[in-house]
Amino acid sequence: MLKVLGALLVMGACTTLGLAARTKMRRQITALSAMLDAISFLRVEIEGPRTPLPELIDTLAHSKNPDQKQLFREMHRRMERMPGMSLGYHWSSTVRDFAEEFCLSEEATAILRDASSFLGRYDAGQQLQCLQYTAERLEGYRQQACQEYQKHGNVYRTCGIAAGIFMVLILM
Numbered sequence: 001m002l003k004v005l006g007a008l009l010v011m012g013a014c015t016t017l018g019l020a021a022r023t024k025m026r027r028q029i030t031a032l033s034a035m036l037d038a039i040s041f042l043r044v045e046i047e048g049p050r051t052p053l054p055e056l057i058d059t060l061a062h063s064k065n066p067d068q069k070q071l072f073r074e075m076h077r078r079m080e081r082m083p084g085m086s087l088g089y090h091w092s093s094t095v096r097d098f099a100e101e102f103c104l105s106e107e108a109t110a111i112l113r114d115a116s117s118f119l120g121r122y123d124a125g126q127q128l129q130c131l132q133y134t135a136e137r138l139e140g141y142r143q144q145a146c147q148e149y150q151k152h153g154n155v156y157r158t159c160g161i162a163a164g165i166f167m168v169l170i171l172m
Contacts, residue, residue, distance in 0.1 A: 011164035018160015031102035032142040034067035088116035
């Protein structure tokens with residue numbers, strides 16, 4: 001009885017590890033898509049009605065997208081708590097702090113943090129160009145993450161299950 005229970009626990013643990021790796025890959029894609037949508041929203045608002053960036057951050061803080069809502073709500077809180085700091089500082093530090101939660105790699109985090117260097121500092125045209133460049137880089141990285149997910153997502157799940165079976169056979 002204990003051997004069967006132990007075998008089930010080992011199988012479950014290994015399967016969970018494989019599924020966790022797969023979920024982490026999917027989480028990164030979801031977060032990158034949310035950030036791309038946020039950048040698109042910023043571009044439209046800067047180009048059209050030229051809404052001030054603090055108002056745009058507030059609007060994104062009330063987004064229906066949970067990732068946007070979480071990131072921009074925290075950014076908005078920081079802006080209210082420390083009004084003397086620049087928008088770029090708040091953007092960069094918030095993205096840095098949420099990178100692990102969003103399962104973002106160092107490269108994706110760097111792309112998003114680079115946006116902080118021009119937001120609110122230049123005229124609308126230059127901000128739009130820089131946001132376009134950021135969106136292109138981020139989209140390239142998102143596509144790369146999607147390809148990795150398609151190639152390796154099922155492998156992680158299957159390898160977790162296979163490792164569990166292998167461990168059970170070795171231990172029995």
